[in-house]
Amino acid sequence: MVPEFSQLTLKSASDRDVFGFGQHFWPLYSEGEHLQQLRLRLVFTPEAESAVVSVLPTLPISAISRLHRQQPLLGMELLLGSTPSASVIGALQALPGLEQLLLAPSTQLPQLTTPGLLVMDMDSTAIQIECIDELAAAAGVGAEVAAVTERAMLGELDFEQSLRARVAKLKGADTAIIGQLCEQLPLSPGLPSMIAELQQHGWRTVVASGGFTPFVNHLKQLLSLDAAFANELVLQDGKFVGEVTGKVVDAAFKAAVVTDCAVQWQIASGQRVAIGDGANDIPMVTAADFGLAYHAKPKLAAAADAQIRQLGLQVIPFFLQYHSC
Template sequence: MAINYDQAQQTFVLGEQDNATAQKNVTDTIELVVFGDIKVATLVNLINECEISLLCLYKINQRNNAISYRLGVKVIDIKQARDRLSTFNIAEKIESALLLNAPTLSSPGLLVMDMDSTTIKIECIDEIAALAGVGEEVAAVTELAMQGQLDFSQSLHQRVAKLQNAPEEILAQVAKNIPLMEGLETLVIALKKQHWRVAIASGGFTYFADHLKQMLSLDAAVANVLEITNHKLTGKVLGDVIDAKAKADCLQQLQSEFNIATTQTVAMGDGANDLVMMAAAHLGVAFHAKPLVLAQADACITTSGLDCLLHWLK
């Protein structure tokens, strides 16, 4: 049995507080966001598992052909509750979030996303390496970097070095068939309608980030520059590496440039290299992420597309 939307519109009094009293206190509480198709038994188990106290139904959102409920709640320890919630989401294959003063969709905001395995379904360097005949070697280093077991800059230089003398044309082959992550286009269009700025900050390469910027009319794209001489990759990266700190700097620079309130900033990524950027944003969202990233994120999206983010916003 799922929560009934029509009934919820009429009344949704939780606990011993009446709804009017709870609404007055909602600014002092955290919000639990769940989707309308969640089963009551699942919701009860979620509440018990995360030690959540329900106060009221704060808001109902109908976005992108889905209904979500924003419930005013209290928790003993938000970090512990979020850790348990991400584990619960994965086990139950649902999406839910515990949010504190979430950004508002209807006010201008800034979203900065990682590129590889976030806005697109692939790791571009792994695809380039496969076409260059060094796929397994590079993929192994990529995975260690994603897990946070290798310094990103060091790992990038190691991987790019293996691409020396690969023909430039393989970049075009990868870009031509680049698979966009589910929900990406829907998310960008919806945010743009609400005057949000959307950007990519990537430890990948400008060849692909610029391609996506043009394709999706993004506001900015920052990534690493591959050195190419005589139509061949030299195995080197030009300029400073876009590492974790550079991603965070990008978010803060764009926030200042576009005059966006700090409370209206969101960063989304899947790997260790995204953590500093996610911490710099008001809302850091782990997308189909590694355990290290899930443990430090404010919210997560575990199985759905990127457009699930629309429901994490007020």
């Protein structure tokens, strides 16, 4: 169910609509107007509305637009007369249940209502787990795989070396653990509703993962995604061989997915979006026209165009520009 504002009230004054809060009133404008001016987008849970609205009088607001999306969140865009102070931005960031996006004049966001491309990382982005860790735990080699992961984090192994070393630890494990994990794959909050809204507007949706094909294919079928790319495990007689086959899906491969899929589906310039959580996603996120960092490591957060720090993937439609027909 799409929520409505309860703290902000819509009123008519001097022949135009205004939003009111206490003794404060701001003119209402339609999303898509004032694209050449400084704007601040706020996306938040209904529970956070009181705290968010109480901060509005501290901002240099010229007008407010309500952002209508098919998600269980509230959204608004504030037209600003000047750049907010660092203390006010910090106060907003400290509020639980809120995401924000400051848009410089002339910033062109991808358009929600025009077909586009979304490429997502899988582990810790589209889903809430790292599949290799869960497979390792189920196979009884969790500590051994964690040790390899630690070496990779220290820079002792590159991605492909780390991948092959961790998969080797699975040798001899029963492949039944794959199906068991697929059955309980924890989707990230807001993933299904976000995908559904994008697909309604003709968007292509893709997963590009350094994980494994059984899991991306499960997501592809579950969410009717257009494509899914991941590493292929070698399985034989119901057991893990401890190897992967074919081209390894690394950071460069994931970046190429963005450009190749855009060409394949003739996605217009400015309409390519990518989202991930780790440093391995930096090439993919920077290859897109609009790159998002999701609950991300600092290096990716610094490289991305926008961040989702607290909420789920249902924020994405609010970070796209809506134009009514």
